[in-house]
Amino acid sequence: MHERRFPISQVHKLEDPERRKWLPPDEVMRFLDIHADWTIADIGAGIGYFTLPMARIAAKVFAVDVEPGMLARIESRLIEAELNNVVCLQGEASATGLAGSSCDCILMANVWHEFDDHAAVLAEAARILKPNGRLAVLDWRADFDAPPGPPQAHRIPKEVAQFAISDGGFRVHSVCHVGTYSWFLMGLRTGEGEK
Ligand SMILES: C[S@@+](CC[C@H](N)C(=O)[O-])C[C@H]1O[C@@H](n2cnc3c(N)ncnc32)[C@H](O)[C@@H]1O
Numbered sequence: 001m002h003e004r005r006f007p008i009s010q011v012h013k014l015e016d017p018e019r020r021k022w023l024p025p026d027e028v029m030r031f032l033d034i035h036a037d038w039t040i041a042d043i044g045a046g047i048g049y050f051t052l053p054m055a056r057i058a059a060k061v062f063a064v065d066v067e068p069g070m071l072a073r074i075e076s077r078l079i080e081a082e083l084n085n086v087v088c089l090q091g092e093a094s095a096t097g098l099a100g101s102s103c104d105c106i107l108m109a110n111v112w113h114e115f116d117d118h119a120a121v122l123a124e125a126a127r128i129l130k131p132n133g134r135l136a137v138l139d140w141r142a143d144f145d146a147p148p149g150p151p152q153a154h155r156i157p158k159e160v161a162q163f164a165i166s167d168g169g170f171r172v173h174s175v176c177h178v179g180t181y182s183w184f185l186m187g188l189r190t191g192e193g194e195k
Contacts (some may be wrong), residue, residue: 004048004114004154008069013148014047023179025053028109031176031184032136034058038104038132041128043093043121044111048074052081052159054107061086062103064096094120098128105134110182112139113156122168126189135170135187137161144181 006014013019028050033159034040034057042051051074055061062190063074071088078086091097093108094117096129106125115121125135142155149155158175162185166172170187 002116004150005066006111006114007065009130011047011070011073013159014049019049019148022181027178028138028184029053029057031174031178031186032105032107032134034105039102040052040105040107041096041098041103043096043106043108043125045088045116046070046075047108048077048086050107050109051086052077052083055083055086056104059085062096063088064091064093064098066090066092089105094124096124100127101130103128103133104130105136107136107138108137109136110138110140112161113150115155118164119168122165122170126169129189133189134173135165135189137165137185137187138178138182141177141181141183149181158185161185 034054038058039060040054040058041062041064044062045051046067047070048063051061051063065071068090071090074088085115140149140155142157145152162172162175165187169190171190173186173188175185
């Protein structure tokens with residue numbers, strides 16, 4: 001595991017009720033503008049901080065994470081919440097195992113700075129998204145220093161992510177700040193040869 005990967009030993013940080021104040025899930029849901037018939041992939045889902053609110057709106061959510069301990073937490077939260085439209089999958093962002101053109105939307109929240117190979121992650125996102133599907137990336141602002149969040153040196157400015165996403169075949173639809181410490185970027189999957 002590389003040094004930027006979020007360790008399961010720190011899972012209490014994801015579960016901290018204070019988080020809801022500086023990163024309100026409802027605010028993110030508004031930016032996502034989820035439709036009731038959508039299939040969504042939550043990549044790097046963690047404990048399901050966003051998986052569950054998305055599952056309350058969308059038809060189906062795939063929660064993908066490399067860490068089985070995180071997925072186990074989502075599973076128990078799903079039972080408690082009586083939600084049965086989420087499928088938990090152990091997988092890599094660059095190789096999710098999801099079918100091609102199967103998703104209307106992908107969320108990558110607080111995981112962009114943990115990826116080693118953004119081009120490979122974007123190629124996988126383009127593969128699993130339907131034409132004109134949405135890629136939403138949310139991560140830590142680089143103009144703040146920790147805490148909370150990763151050290152300054154691990155943070156990626158939104159402008160850098162924006163460049164990577166358009167280079168990876170997505171049309172940037174919107175870029176903004178969300179909550180207190182985060183940026184949010186929405187890209188649309190473009191067609192073949194179109195940018
Ligand atoms: C900081 S947590 C964020 C969890 C959740 N998205 C949230 O905002 O609460 C990052 C999660 O991404 C997972 N992760 C990191 N790198 C990954 C990769 N390459 N593929 C899939 N999951 C990954 C970690 O195991 C961890 O659960």
